[in-house]
Amino acid sequence: MRRSPFLWILLCIIGVAMALLLLRDRAPLDSDLDGGRIAQLVFLGIILVVALFGAIGRGALGQSLRYAVIWGLVIAVLLVGWTFRSELEWVVQRVQGELFPGTAVVATDPNTGKEQVIISRQRGGHFVLVATLNTAPIEMMVDTGASVVTLTPGDARLAGIDTRNLVYRVSVATANGSALAAPVILDTITIGSIERRRVAALVTQEGMLETSLLGLNFLSSLSSYTFAGGQLLLSP
Numbered sequence: 001m002r003r004s005p006f007l008w009i010l011l012c013i014i015g016v017a018m019a020l021l022l023l024r025d026r027a028p029l030d031s032d033l034d035g036g037r038i039a040q041l042v043f044l045g046i047i048l049v050v051a052l053f054g055a056i057g058r059g060a061l062g063q064s065l066r067y068a069v070i071w072g073l074v075i076a077v078l079l080v081g082w083t084f085r086s087e088l089e090w091v092v093q094r095v096q097g098e099l100f101p102g103t104a105v106v107a108t109d110p111n112t113g114k115e116q117v118i119i120s121r122q123r124g125g126h127f128v129l130v131a132t133l134n135t136a137p138i139e140m141m142v143d144t145g146a147s148v149v150t151l152t153p154g155d156a157r158l159a160g161i162d163t164r165n166l167v168y169r170v171s172v173a174t175a176n177g178s179a180l181a182a183p184v185i186l187d188t189i190t191i192g193s194i195e196r197r198r199v200a201a202l203v204t205q206e207g208m209l210e211t212s213l214l215g216l217n218f219l220s221s222l223s224s225y226t227f228a229g230g231q232l233l234l235s236p
Contacts, residue, residue, distance in 0.1 A: 002205050018036060024227045036235060047122060087157075096182075100216065102132075103119075103129075104117050104130065105118045106118075109214060111145055115236065117143070117194055117233075118231055118233055119232040119234070120231050124219060126142070127142040127227075129191060130191055133188075133189055135159075135160070136158040136159045139212070140212045140213060142217075143215060144219065146213040146214075147214045147216050148200060148202050149189065149202070149213065149218050150201065150204060150207075151184075151203050152203075152212050153204065153205070155212045156167065156184070156203040160182060161184055163182075167182055169182070170182070170202055172204065174204065175210070176207070180201060180205060181204045182203045183200065185201070186198075186201050199217065218235075222234055
């Protein structure tokens with residue numbers, strides 16, 4: 001079957017756009033051939049072709065035009081998505097964090113190029129996340145008022161700590177009043193891509209704490225932690 005001239009022109013535009021993408025990857029950092037410029041060229045080329053052939057009737061050529069425009073738009077979207085893949089990854093990760101609050105989302109900030117772990121605030125206004133303590137996933141509330149990572153007895157047992165032999169000798173203040181806690185050492189605490197080893201922690205007595213707390217001794221080990229726009233940004 002003989003192909004429409006429109007299809008050949010559209011294929012040429014797509015080929016040029018792909019060549020520009022390859023050139024951009026090898027261009028110097030100060031080059032004007034950036035992602036936005038390439039996207040503009042792709043769309044401009046498609047619009048020009050549509051304008052040239054838009055006046056053609058509804059015959060076989062017109063039908064080929066419609067199919068070609070559809071495929072052209074699909075390919076253009078894919079090209080733009082590839083060009084801005086880093087930015088799109090950031091957006092997807094942010095949406096994921098909003099849909100599943102508490103999930104540790106690992107993303108790369110397109111502005112700085114640095115990796116971050118993002119935690120979205122839950123409806124109660126608190127930042128609650130799932131951290132891996134030793135080998136156990138445990139829900140913890142971020143609490144900058146707690147100087148040390150503090151665990152409930154149940155969570156401590158999940159993390160492999162034998163609470164029967166603990167010595168409760170450290171005085172702590174909880175929402176249920178003053179209590180005694182036992183000092184322990186956690187082999188690892190992992191949140192997303194962030195891992196810290198040999199972390200000091202406390203285990204409270206039964207009934208004194210409802211949720212384990214991620215305290216300042218862990219947060220202070222990070223290069224930064226920032227509360228912004230309903231999100232907690234943790235930088236290794």
